[in-house]
Amino acid sequence: MLKKTGVATPEELANVLPSEGRLNxxxxxxxxxxxxxxxxxCATSCPRHAIQEFVDINDIPSFDGDLCNGCAIxxxxxxxxxxxxxxxxxSPDETLVKLPYEFTPLPASGDVVVAVSRxxxxxxxxxxxxxxxxxxxxxxxxxxxxxxxxxGHEIRFIKAGGPSRA
Ligand code: SF4
Ligand code: SF4
Numbered sequence: 001m002l003k004k005t006g007v008a009t010p011e012e013l014a015n016v017l018p019s020e021g022r023l024n025x026x027x028x029x030x031x032x033x034x035x036x037x038x039x040x041x042c043a044t045s046c047p048r049h050a051i052q053e054f055v056d057i058n059d060i061p062s063f064d065g066d067l068c069n070g071c072a073i074x075x076x077x078x079x080x081x082x083x084x085x086x087x088x089x090x091s092p093d094e095t096l097v098k099l100p101y102e103f104t105p106l107p108a109s110g111d112v113v114v115a116v117s118r119x120x121x122x123x124x125x126x127x128x129x130x131x132x133x134x135x136x137x138x139x140x141x142x143x144x145x146x147x148x149x150x151x152g153h154e155i156r157f158i159k160a161g162g163p164s165r166a
Pocket of ligand 1: 028046047048049050051067069070071073074075085
């Protein structure tokens with residue numbers, strides 16, 4: 001379980017995954033936030049109120065995928081780096097994933113980077129298609145990567161600097 005391993009279980013992930021119908025309609029946030037911690041920037045930053053206002057600062061986010069347009073503002077604002085955006089409609093063969101990234105140097109569009117799983121394992125490669133890093137994101141960049149469909153729900157970090165030598 002998450003508290004022991006630091007990695008969410010399939011059951012925990014299933015609880016936060018938008019419905020198949022919503023995933024099929026385009027970019028949508030996935031909030032992999034499972035613990036009651038005093039934190040709410042996801043809710044206060046969402047311009048579409050897709051993440052409901054917290055009653056208690058320790059609440060777990062409550063998310064309405066029908067209100068979300070996948071803008072990724074919450075991705076940059078989450079201090080836990082726990083939010084991702086997935087777009088399964090990106091292309092027939094690839095899923096677009098928007099990930100938070102706080103390392104330097106930032107990757108650039110066109111770079112091929114290593115795809116890393118929640119557990120920290122290298123699981124393949126990803127192609128960077130866009131890097132958002134406006135001042136309002138306060139140095140948490142949002143990197144858009146295209147990955148094979150099979151990795152869309154698995155990639156949660158990237159290693160920049162070129163493909164793995166492993
Ligand atoms: S991706 Fe945009 S619209 Fe969706 S929850 Fe995040 S901030 Fe709100
Ligand atoms: S900002 Fe991130 S870590 Fe904080 S409650 Fe929201 S999803 Fe969880």
